[in-house]
Amino acid sequence: xxxxxxxxxxxxxxxxxxxxxxxxxxxxGNRHALATWRHVTHDAPAMxxxxxxxxxIAIALADSIHFRPRLPPAPGAAAAPxxxxxxxxxxxxxxxxxxxxxxxxxYSVPLAWWSFQRETQVxxxxxxxxxxxxAHGGAHLEDPVRDWVPDVIRRSLTGVAAGLAGGLxxxxxxxxxxxxxxxxxxASARAIVRGRTELPWRPMLAxxxxxxxxxxxxxxxxPWYHPFxxxxxxxxxLFQALKSIRTAVVIGSLATIATxxxxxxxxxxxxxxxxxxxxxxxxxxxxxxxIPPILLVAAFVLLVNVYIDQNAEAFETGVERAEFRLFLLTxxxxxxxxxxxxxxxxxxxLKLAELEYVQxxxxxxxxxxxxxxxxxxxxxxxLVLIVAVxxxxxxxxxxxxxxxxxxxxxxxxxxxxxxxxxARSEMSRDPVVWWNLATAFTFMLxxxxxxxxxxxxxxxxxxxxARAFRPRRFRLKEAA
Amino acid sequence: MAGYIVRRCxxxxxILVGVNLLTFTLFFAVNSPDNIARLNIGGKRVTAEAxxxxxxxxxxxxxxxxxxxxxxxRKITNTIFxxxxxxxxxxxxxxxxxxxxxxxxxxxxxQASLALAAxxxxxxxxxxxxxxxxxxxxxxxYLDFWGTVLCVVMMSISSLFYIIMAQWLFGKTLRLxxxxxxxxxxxxxxxxxxxxxxxxxxxxxxxxxLFRAILLEETHKDYVRTARAKGLSEAVVLFRHVLRNAWLxxxxxxxxxxxxxxxxxIVFESFFGIxxxxxxxxxxxxGQDFAIVHTMVFLGSLLYILAYLLTDIAYTFADPxxxxx
Numbered sequence: 001x002x003x004x005x006x007x008x009x010x011x012x013x014x015x016x017x018x019x020x021x022x023x024x025x026x027x028x029g030n031r032h033a034l035a036t037w038r039h040v041t042h043d044a045p046a047m048x049x050x051x052x053x054x055x056x057i058a059i060a061l062a063d064s065i066h067f068r069p070r071l072p073p074a075p076g077a078a079a080a081p082x083x084x085x086x087x088x089x090x091x092x093x094x095x096x097x098x099x100x101x102x103x104x105x106x107y108s109v110p111l112a113w114w115s116f117q118r119e120t121q122v123x124x125x126x127x128x129x130x131x132x133x134x135a136h137g138g139a140h141l142e143d144p145v146r147d148w149v150p151d152v153i154r155r156s157l158t159g160v161a162a163g164l165a166g167g168l169x170x171x172x173x174x175x176x177x178x179x180x181x182x183x184x185x186x187a188s189a190r191a192i193v194r195g196r197t198e199l200p201w202r203p204m205l206a207x208x209x210x211x212x213x214x215x216x217x218x219x220x221x222x223p224w225y226h227p228f229x230x231x232x233x234x235x236x237x238l239f240q241a242l243k244s245i246r247t248a249v250v251i252g253s254l255a256t257i258a259t260x261x262x263x264x265x266x267x268x269x270x271x272x273x274x275x276x277x278x279x280x281x282x283x284x285x286x287x288x289x290x291i292p293p294i295l296l297v298a299a300f301v302l303l304v305n306v307y308i309d310q311n312a313e314a315f316e317t318g319v320e321r322a323e324f325r326l327f328l329l330t331x332x333x334x335x336x337x338x339x340x341x342x343x344x345x346x347x348x349x350l351k352l353a354e355l356e357y358v359q360x361x362x363x364x365x366x367x368x369x370x371x372x373x374x375x376x377x378x379x380x381x382x383l384v385l386i387v388a389v390x391x392x393x394x395x396x397x398x399x400x401x402x403x404x405x406x407x408x409x410x411x412x413x414x415x416x417x418x419x420x421x422x423a424r425s426e427m428s429r430d431p432v433v434w435w436n437l438a439t440a441f442t443f444m445l446x447x448x449x450x451x452x453x454x455x456x457x458x459x460x461x462x463x464x465x466a467r468a469f470r471p472r473r474f475r476l477k478e479a480a
Numbered sequence: 481m482a483g484y485i486v487r488r489c490x491x492x493x494x495i496l497v498g499v500n501l502l503t504f505t506l507f508f509a510v511n512s513p514d515n516i517a518r519l520n521i522g523g524k525r526v527t528a529e530a531x532x533x534x535x536x537x538x539x540x541x542x543x544x545x546x547x548x549x550x551x552x553x554r555k556i557t558n559t560i561f562x563x564x565x566x567x568x569x570x571x572x573x574x575x576x577x578x579x580x581x582x583x584x585x586x587x588x589x590x591q592a593s594l595a596l597a598a599x600x601x602x603x604x605x606x607x608x609x610x611x612x613x614x615x616x617x618x619x620x621x622y623l624d625f626w627g628t629v630l631c632v633v634m635m636s637i638s639s640l641f642y643i644i645m646a647q648w649l650f651g652k653t654l655r656l657x658x659x660x661x662x663x664x665x666x667x668x669x670x671x672x673x674x675x676x677x678x679x680x681x682x683x684x685x686x687x688x689x690l691f692r693a694i695l696l697e698e699t700h701k702d703y704v705r706t707a708r709a710k711g712l713s714e715a716v717v718l719f720r721h722v723l724r725n726a727w728l729x730x731x732x733x734x735x736x737x738x739x740x741x742x743x744x745x746i747v748f749e750s751f752f753g754i755x756x757x758x759x760x761x762x763x764x765x766x767g768q769d770f771a772i773v774h775t776m777v778f779l780g781s782l783l784y785i786l787a788y789l790l791t792d793i794a795y796t797f798a799d800p801x802x803x804x805x
Binding site: 283284286287288289290291292294295298299300302303393397400401404405406407416420423424427428432437441444445448449452453456465466469 | 494495498499502503506507509632633635636637638639640641644647648652692693696697746747750761762765766768773776777780781784785
């Protein structure tokens with residue numbers, strides 16, 4: 001058994017997953033909540049985006065189980081009970097161990113077998129300055145000049161075909177499962193293909209197929225090549241992008257959740273009690289929001305850095321320290337970013353507190369605490385949900401900016417921000433090193449875009465006013 | 481209205497006191513004046529006397545919050561907090577910890593910041609409104625649909641991507657404009673063109689979508705139906721009726737953008753090498769220069785409060801029904 005390491009971020013992230021599961025379970029039993037969520041699940045772009053988002057979150061969660069593997073016993077010695085590696089690795093690291101180990105010397109173009117920089121080599125006793133072969137990328141090729149193109153094409157095609165086959169299998173399984181209650185497999189499959197299903201299965205499965213083909217392509221090439229090239233120190237770029245997903249998801253979700261306690265508590269208190277409580281809380285968030293956000297975050301981050309430097313020995317491994325910094329960064333973003341939601345909740349509570357049912361609760365002698373918890377909180381939760389999903393993508397983008405300014409995540413942990421930061425100087429190289437930047441941005445765009453699409457659907461479902469803004473593709477017949 | 485403005489100004493003073501308290505607490509929670517002195521003297525010359533001398537010169541030779549040695553009210557007034565905060569309210573910024581005059585520095589840098597920020601704000605709002613008007617005019621058509629899709633895609637792309645790609649494409653490959661830098665005079669246009677375009681494009685997605693929502697909300701109102709019933713053309717309805725009524729929410733939003741415009745976008749300034757206030761702040765944070773950070777936080781919140789006051793006053797011009805009391 002390896003020794004499991006419980007990192008703060010992991011713990012909270014899994015707690016969030018648990019919270020979402022509990023919420024989903026409770027929605028199942030609530031007819032009204034179910035009806036609202038049905039708006040989301042019937043939204044084709046949102047559900048297709050949810051498939052992509054699901055893959056991203058799965059990767060992030062696989063990267064959120066950390067442990068220290070047991071060291072193999074030294075030859076001739078009995079297995080020591082407490083010998084664990086000093087490095088903390090995650091499940092994702094173990095799954096992709098070959099990518100971690102396949103380290104080159106420096107940059108290499110995606111799928112290349114040759115290095116990016118010329119080196120002096122001795123060939124047949126003559127010194128030649130040429131691009132040397134990579135240690136891992138394309139190392140299996142006998143004659144790279146002749147075999148490279150056919151090999152890449154063959155492997156790509158096999159990978160895509162295998163991905164497609166796997167994807168089709170999943171589709172068939174879903175059609176069969178649906179068909180059990182809806183007139184058999186053939187009828188179900190026909191309904192899906194024609195797009196006549198209750199849930200938007202056709203776009204969802206189409207997205208799934210595309211993802212499956214991409215994953216198949218990568219799976220077929222990755223053991224032999226670097227599909228997205230290597231960076232300055234020779235690390236696989238694709239692996240770094242996958243690692244960055246977790247950082248982005250952690251910041252997006254945990255920082256949003258960190259804003260909630262303060263925003264909800266203070267917003268409802270201010271709107272409910274009015275008077276001096278309201279004045280005090282308003283004063284508090286006006287002061288906070290009148291400081292430029294980057295300055296505020298920077299000030300907090302400096303504070304944290306000094307604290308970590310002073311307590312350096314409290315962290316056993318570098319990963320633990322980096323994770324603790326990430327955790328504190330999410331807290332900082334939470335502490336500095338609650339004023340918008342608080343303002344919204346205050347305004348809504350002001351409105352709710354005047355309604356008859358709250359007055360009636362007062363008349364029955366229900367305590368303030370109970371009114372706020374049972375009568376007001378459930379009726380402002382839709383605002384909380386809307387703001388939370390909208391914040392997710394904004395925070396993922398914000399992380400990149402913060403890392404660029406130098407107050408973001410630990411330099412040792414990979415994030416899209418630090419990838420872009422490094423890539424900045426690479427664009428002015430000649431020939432241009434574009435793959436680092438392109439990979440970081442493609443992954444980021446896929447993540448943020450799918451999050452945005454889901455967030456839009458959630459907002460439309462929970463804020464009926466927003467439904468009017470939905471663009472329609474076809475001119476509707478004017479209602480009478 | 482005069483009474484309203486006076487009241488708001490008094491409240492602003494209260495807010496600024498709070499901001500000062502917060503900055504002080506945050507900064508000195510990790511740094512002691514001794515640390516600052518050591519950092520600024522630097523090298524081997526750090527001795528106990530040198531630190532004391534530096535602190536006396538720069539006004540750090542007092543207790544932070546509470547001076548127990550002094551009698552009466554001077555217990556509170558003869559402290560670093562009191563000295564430094566009160567001075568800011570008279571807009572006397574003093575000198576930075578490295579000994580340079582902050583007021584002069586802010587004065588020159590604010591021009592660079594404004595040269596970029598003011599046109600960027602105006603053009604962004606103008607272009608976004610124009611684009612959203614286009615979408616609303618052709619609402620419920622393919623143009624509207626794909627326009628909105630484009631907006632969502634554009635707002636999902638990191639600002640850093642726009643900047644890096646634009647610099648690479650227009651600066652390095654096509655050589656149309658210089659990569660970065662800043663010169664006074666007419667040549668400035670060449671240096672500002674790229675950041676301006678990038679700034680507009682990067683904000684267009686979210687802004688146009690927001691303005692589209694604002695405009696669409698107006699088009700569902702009764703007066704619009706009345707205007708159409710009178711037989712007015714769609715263009716007249718949109719430009720004369722809807723647009724004028726949509727000014728209020730648009731103003732609110734622009735008011736919220738103002739403080740960021742004044743402080744300058746930190747990312748834009750540092751990428752395009754514009755010596756504005758944003759880069760000043762970043763350098764000060766890196767160098768742990770409390771005097772500058774303190775001043776800039778103060779200025780930033782002052783501008784924020786001013787921007788909101790201006791927005792409120794602008795309401796009364798945009799909509800005569802609004803009365804400030």
